[in-house]
Amino acid sequence: MASIFNDIVKQGYVRIRSRRFGIYQRCWLVFKKASSKGPTRFEKFSDEQAAYYRRSHKVTELTDIKNVTRLPSVKKKHAVSVVFNDDSSKAIAFESDLTEVPFQERRPSDCSSSLMTSLRLHLVTELEANEWCKALQMECLESKSRDLNFGEPDLLATRAHREQSERFHVFLMPSRSLDVHGECLLQITMETICLLDALSPHSKIASWPLTALRRYGRDKTWFTFEAGRMCDTGEGLFTFQTREGEAIYEKVHSAALTIAEHHDWMTGTSKNEKTTDRSAADKIAKSPCCLSERWPCVSRRGGGGARAGRSEENIIEENIIPVEVKERRTCR
Numbered sequence: 001m002a003s004i005f006n007d008i009v010k011q012g013y014v015r016i017r018s019r020r021f022g023i024y025q026r027c028w029l030v031f032k033k034a035s036s037k038g039p040t041r042f043e044k045f046s047d048e049q050a051a052y053y054r055r056s057h058k059v060t061e062l063t064d065i066k067n068v069t070r071l072p073s074v075k076k077k078h079a080v081s082v083v084f085n086d087d088s089s090k091a092i093a094f095e096s097d098l099t100e101v102p103f104q105e106r107r108p109s110d111c112s113s114s115l116m117t118s119l120r121l122h123l124v125t126e127l128e129a130n131e132w133c134k135a136l137q138m139e140c141l142e143s144k145s146r147d148l149n150f151g152e153p154d155l156l157a158t159r160a161h162r163e164q165s166e167r168f169h170v171f172l173m174p175s176r177s178l179d180v181h182g183e184c185l186l187q188i189t190m191e192t193i194c195l196l197d198a199l200s201p202h203s204k205i206a207s208w209p210l211t212a213l214r215r216y217g218r219d220k221t222w223f224t225f226e227a228g229r230m231c232d233t234g235e236g237l238f239t240f241q242t243r244e245g246e247a248i249y250e251k252v253h254s255a256a257l258t259i260a261e262h263h264d265w266m267t268g269t270s271k272n273e274k275t276t277d278r279s280a281a282d283k284i285a286k287s288p289c290c291l292s293e294r295w296p297c298v299s300r301r302g303g304g305g306a307r308a309g310r311s312e313e314n315i316i317e318e319n320i321i322p323v324e325v326k327e328r329r330t331c332r
Contacts, residue, residue: 177236218249
């Protein structure tokens with residue numbers, strides 16, 4: 001799982017329009033999908049060598065994208081516009097690796113070949129712009145709609161249940177209790193912590209009930225918990241590298257508090273019911289008058305014969321009937 005995951009979607013030389021000067025500057029742009037290292041983002045380098053050695057670069061997060069469209073050729077050829085929720089935009093123009101022969105260096109015999117090269121350059125650059133546009137739409141726009149349908153809970157779940165369900169990109173460190181490690185998704189629900197495959201979110205790798213966790217903790221760069229013996233993976237310590245350790249902790253802690261409050265409420269309700277039942281039974285047992293003395297029908301119904309073996313519940317039900325009749329006769 002760790003060896004096949006790659007967060008780089010597209011990369012290459014592009015020209016990005018400067019907001020300050022309004023001109024297109026050439027740079028090496030890397031488009032990365034969301035992972036344990038960060039959200040969906042652009043990483044801008046001065047050239048390819050700077051990207052290889054991870055030198056100083058500028059990062060632009062793409063978490064609040066409103067729309068991704070192609071710019072008209074009148075404004076800029078082979079360009080894509082990325083519009084953010086605050087109505088700001090970023091224009092990116094693409095170029096091909098093919099080089100066109102300058103007009104001054106052309107010879108009369110090379111006119112036909114130069115025309116074919118220019119046409120080929122135009123088609124390749126247009127294809128490159130379309131690929132970037134589709135990749136941006138898929139990762140920034142369509143991934144949000146997929147998140148609503150993948151995993152638990154579904155759209156028919158209650159609002160409180162949906163609010164507790166969220167997936168986080170994490171990197172699972174090797175553990176003795178689990179034979180997989182690497183990039184994956186961590187989903188927090190009201191009852192469980194689910195581990196999903198990053199490449200196929202439909203497939204569940206493992207799950208841990210919140211009631212079976214012994215302890216859990218977090219930091220800015222990791223989240224960890226200790227599972228008990230009641231879990232499917234058995235007891236063990238699981239550590240995840242992530243940039244969202246605080247958010248994961250808050251989700252788990254909130255769900256755990258909800259479970260604890262619900263358990264306390266159920267325990268208190270059951271205790272109250274038992275206390276009420278015991279007090280009612282004590283009142284019936286300590287009643288000063290025997291109903292069979294005033295109501296012979298009670299002794300006949302609860303007497304010997306086929307009804308002698310009736311349970312205590314049935315006898316109490318029969319004793320309730322004459323009491324209502326007695327109250328009505330007294331009122332008269």
